[in-house]
Amino acid sequence: MKTYHGGEMALPGIYLSRASLEFTTVPREGGLLPGQEKTNYWKLAPPVAIVLGPMMAMVYVMFVPATGFIAGMVFLGMKVKQGYRLMARESAQVASLSWVPGRAYLVRRRKAAKQKETQESKEAVDALLKDIQERRKGDKQ
Numbered sequence: 316m317k318t319y320h321g322g323e324m325a326l327p328g329i330y331l332s333r334a335s336l337e338f339t340t341v342p343r344e345g346g347l348l349p350g351q352e353k354t355n356y357w358k359l360a361p362p363v364a365i366v367l368g369p370m371m372a373m374v375y376v377m378f379v380p381a382t383g384f385i386a387g388m389v390f391l392g393m394k395v396k397q398g399y400r401l402m403a404r405e406s407a408q409v410a411s412l413s414w415v416p417g418r419a420y421l422v423r424r425r426k427a428a429k430q431k432e433t434q435e436s437k438e439a440v441d442a443l444l445k446d447i448q449e450r451r452k453g454d455k456q
Contacts, residue, residue, distance in 0.1 A: 320353075
């Protein structure tokens with residue numbers, strides 16, 4: 316198939332732009348093809364243009380709405396994926412242990428020592444209370 320370029324003098328007929336798939340009609344007197352020299356055209360026979368035109372329109376009518384639905388589904392899929400990741404990250408934080416391997420033993424030891432100290436202080440306070448109560452009983456008698 317012969318290729319014609321934009322700005323070129325053309326014979327009458329129907330031309331199809333290869334880049335934009337746009338039909339261009341050149342009148343009976345002939346004329347210039349629109350566009351720059353980089354724009355390429357194919358000359359179509361009238362029966363091919365009659366069949367190809369409605370087919371291209373049908374493809375356009377079918378796939379333009381489909382691209383909207385597909386874009387919507389992709390958007391929803393991305394949002395579900397983001398929600399799943401957020402949920403997984405938050406549940407992993409809840410389920411993860413809050414200890415550092417190098418410090419875990421020392422932390423427990425400090426807690427045990429602190430508990431021992433508090434137990435000893437409680438016993439000392441109890442002993443003092445008993446002593447005070449005994450002295451008060453002794454003073455009353």
